[in-house]
Amino acid sequence: MGGFLPSRLREGAHYTRAGGRPVESLTLPVAPAILPHDSFGKDLRLPFEPLDQFLQRQKKLEQIAALGHDPYPHKFDYTATPAEVVEKYGTRTAAKLDTERVLVRVAGRILTMRLHGKAGFAHIHGQGKRLQIYVKLDVVGEPGFQLFQLLDMGDVIGVAGHLFRTKTNELTIWVEQLTLLTKALLPLPEKWHGLADVELRYRQRYLDLLVSEGVREIFTRRAQIVRELRNFFDARGYIEVETPMMQPLAGGATARPFITHHNTLDINLYLRIATELYLKRLLVGGLDRVYEINRNFRNEGISTQHNPEFTMLEFYQAYSDYRDLMDLSEELLTGLVQQVCGTTQIHYGEHEIDFRRWERLSMREAICRHWPTAAGAAPTGQQLAAAGGPRAAVERYNAWARGGHAEPTASAAKFSDGELTGLLFEAVAEPKLIQPTLLYDYPTDLSPLSKCRPDDPLLAERLEIFIGGLELGNAFSELNDPAEQERRFREQVAHGGEEVPKEVDMDYIRALCHAMPPAAGEGIGIDRLTMLLTDSHSIREVILFPLLRPEARSLAASAGERPDPGDAK
RNA sequence: AGGGGCGUAGCUCAGUGGUAGAGCAGCGGCCUUUUAAGCCGAAGGUCGUGGGUUCGAUCCCCACCGCCCCUACCA
Numbered sequence: 001m002g003g004f005l006p007s008r009l010r011e012g013a014h015y016t017r018a019g020g021r022p023v024e025s026l027t028l029p030v031a032p033a034i035l036p037h038d039s040f041g042k043d044l045r046l047p048f049e050p051l052d053q054f055l056q057r058q059k060k061l062e063q064i065a066a067l068g069h070d071p072y073p074h075k076f077d078y079t080a081t082p083a084e085v086v087e088k089y090g091t092r093t094a095a096k097l098d099t100e101r102v103l104v105r106v107a108g109r110i111l112t113m114r115l116h117g118k119a120g121f122a123h124i125h126g127q128g129k130r131l132q133i134y135v136k137l138d139v140v141g142e143p144g145f146q147l148f149q150l151l152d153m154g155d156v157i158g159v160a161g162h163l164f165r166t167k168t169n170e171l172t173i174w175v176e177q178l179t180l181l182t183k184a185l186l187p188l189p190e191k192w193h194g195l196a197d198v199e200l201r202y203r204q205r206y207l208d209l210l211v212s213e214g215v216r217e218i219f220t221r222r223a224q225i226v227r228e229l230r231n232f233f234d235a236r237g238y239i240e241v242e243t244p245m246m247q248p249l250a251g252g253a254t255a256r257p258f259i260t261h262h263n264t265l266d267i268n269l270y271l272r273i274a275t276e277l278y279l280k281r282l283l284v285g286g287l288d289r290v291y292e293i294n295r296n297f298r299n300e301g302i303s304t305q306h307n308p309e310f311t312m313l314e315f316y317q318a319y320s321d322y323r324d325l326m327d328l329s330e331e332l333l334t335g336l337v338q339q340v341c342g343t344t345q346i347h348y349g350e351h352e353i354d355f356r357r358w359e360r361l362s363m364r365e366a367i368c369r370h371w372p373t374a375a376g377a378a379p380t381g382q383q384l385a386a387a388g389g390p391r392a393a394v395e396r397y398n399a400w401a402r403g404g405h406a407e408p409t410a411s412a413a414k415f416s417d418g419e420l421t422g423l424l425f426e427a428v429a430e431p432k433l434i435q436p437t438l439l440y441d442y443p444t445d446l447s448p449l450s451k452c453r454p455d456d457p458l459l460a461e462r463l464e465i466f467i468g469g470l471e472l473g474n475a476f477s478e479l480n481d482p483a484e485q486e487r488r489f490r491e492q493v494a495h496g497g498e499e500v501p502k503e504v505d506m507d508y509i510r511a512l513c514h515a516m517p518p519a520a521g522e523g524i525g526i527d528r529l530t531m532l533l534t535d536s537h538s539i540r541e542v543i544l545f546p547l548l549r550p551e552a553r554s555l556a557a558s559a560g561e562r563p564d565p566g567d568a569k
Numbered sequence: 570a571g572g573g574g575c576g577u578a579g580c581u582c583a584g585u586g587g588u589a590g591a592g593c594a595g596c597g598g599c600c601u602u603u604u605a606a607g608c609c610g611a612a613g614g615u616c617g618u619g620g621g622u623u624c625g626a627u628c629c630c631c632a633c634c635g636c637c638c639c640u641a642c643c644a
Contacts (some may be wrong), residue, residue, distance in 0.1 A: 048579095049579060050579035050594085050595075050613085052579090052595065052613070053579065053594075053595050054579090056595065056596075057595090114603050114606050115600085116601060116602085116603065116606080117599070117600040118600080119601035120601085120603085121602075121604075123604090132603090134601095134603085136601060137601070138601080152595085153594075164602095166602045166603075166604090167602050167603085168602075168603075168604070170602095170603090170604075186579080187579065188580085188594080189579085189593095190581050190592085190594070191580090191593065191594080191605070192592085192593065193581045193582085194580085194581085196581060196582090197576090197580090197636080199636045200636095202636095253643095253644085255643065256643095274644095296644085298643070298644080300642065300643050300644095301570085301641085301642060301643065303639095303640095303642095304637095304638080305643085306642090306643060306644070310644070312644075407640090470644095471643095471644060472644085474644075499642090499643090523644080524644095525644050528644070538637090538638095548636080549634095549636085
């Protein structure tokens with residue numbers, strides 16, 4: 001415990017720390033204890049800040065218990081959630097409600113309170129909607145009203161009563177019976193602005209979900225996206241599987257893995273960087289259509305588009321090539337946008353994106369198409385295909401760029417024509433790919449897991465999906481020649497580097513030797529897809545608990561320890 | 570990793586080289602149809618941490634910690 005609170009909340013923390021020894025108690029005002037003292041006489045209350053409000057609410061909870069209420073009841077039978085009540089009765093007239101006298105039992109969290117002496121209003125929140133309640137002394141009686149006066153914003157309560165409309169015509173529950181379900185010992189964030197501190201929003205996402213506009217919708221939409229993806233593949237005869245996240249070799253992509261350790265086996269394992277090689281083993285095993293939606297882990301940088309753990313859909317289908325996936329990708333994404341957003345034209349930042357108009361471009365075509373006119377005549381496809389052609393184009397581009405027009409691209413002599421084509425694409429075309437685009441025919445040098453085009457071994461049958469400037473998906477005609485695969489693996493290992501496996505995955509080669517049918521496979525980044533469909537511009541907005549640096553220093557400080565000066569670099 | 574920005578009450582934010590301010594939340598009081606309810610009163614702060622300059626630092630300088638943004642690698 002203890003990794004989740006901002007340092008300010010930990011000031012004065014004196015619960016047991018990880019080592020099990022009780023931590024020195026800091027000076028605290030005397031207050032009623034809910035939890036007992038331990039055998040050392042240390043106070044085991046949980047003194048979080050704001051301390052005065054925490055203690056105040058503990059006191060109220062005791063008073064509520066003294067009134068005969070169970071402070072932590074086990075359940076509450078409700079007839080509808082606040083959202084359901086609003087949905088069902090939101091348009092019913094006051095007169096109709098008066099004659100019908102609709103009885104409801106509703107549970108929710110108090111988000112606002114307005115007390116008026118011997119009566120009061122509150123809003124309770126449930127399933128993303130607010131519903132007003134009205135509590136009156138002469139309706140709930142003296143004991144019920146005492147309880148009401150001991151409630152705070154943030155408390156979870158249950159109410160029973162009938163629906164009516166106030167003078168201002170707001171649908172409201174006329175509360176006849178009030179029950180505390182859980183007392184909040186800490187207050188909610190400020191009610192106008194909610195949580196503005198981005199760090200606090202991520203660290204205390206539960207509060208963010210309660211008080212920040214739209215956050216709940218992002219994650220319900222994310223769930224909907226995943227659900228629709230499953231529906232799509234399930235309806236087409238794909239089997240959903242779960243392959244190992246802990247792997248003896250981290251293959252299937254070029255990325256630095258995380259390392260973990262299994263004690264009993266006494267071996268190091270890698271957290272997977274891709275599902276690819278296991279899913280293709282399943283193709284060998286006769287699962288001709290197979291998909292997996294789950295986490296990959298890459299020990300690399302963090303940015304608005306990268307989180308160390310991220311969610312990927314990967315799917316494979318036998319007896320197909322990447323051209324089949326072009327059609328499938330369009331169908332999948334266009335249908336998904338229609339279902340999730342209710343339209344095929346969406347906004348992403350300043351862009352209007354139209355899923356009715358897909359573009360298909362080869363990488364060379366994309367370069368020709370988006371070549372800056374100011375940099376002279378665009379190279380032709382034949383020029384880019386010719387030996388030395390990409391280098392000539394890069395040199396022309398850089399000559400123009402160095403005039404202060406753009407960032408010149410790398411052009412070291414060791415780069416192959418294929419690599420230079422890739423660099424040129426990234427410099428010239430990639431930022432321009434806003435409308436849904438299928439980019440295909442990558443240089444073979446950039447695509448070690450892909451089959452080559454039969455008519456041109458310099459080109460790989462590879463496809464990427466670009467939308468809104470985001471790289472959303474990546475697909476191949478999968479390499480299934482075990483000898484060629486082993487050759488490429490050995491080349492990789494020889495090349496070395498942290499982002500390359502240390503040895504050849506011979507188990508995978510053996511699987512290929514049992515014959516993997518010709519197949520096409522594709523990966524789609526779920527986080528980025530969610531960004532696109534929720535108009536979010538940081539991956540952290542679509543991940544509930546993005547990775548943040550733990551607050552090790554302040555934790556140690558609040559536990560009464562000085563950080564080791566040797567660590568202070 | 571490099572560049573830029575931010576860190577002041579529990580939350581949202583002002584502010585100044587001379588010992589700190591508002592709103593919300595909380596506390597006490599009034600208020601039986603409110604809507605950011607209102608009115609009255611009192612309380613709440615090692616101004617991120619550590620150094621330095623200064624008679625004096627929350628403010629200026631340096632280092633560190635954390636977060637955000639941009640760039641680079643990556644999906």
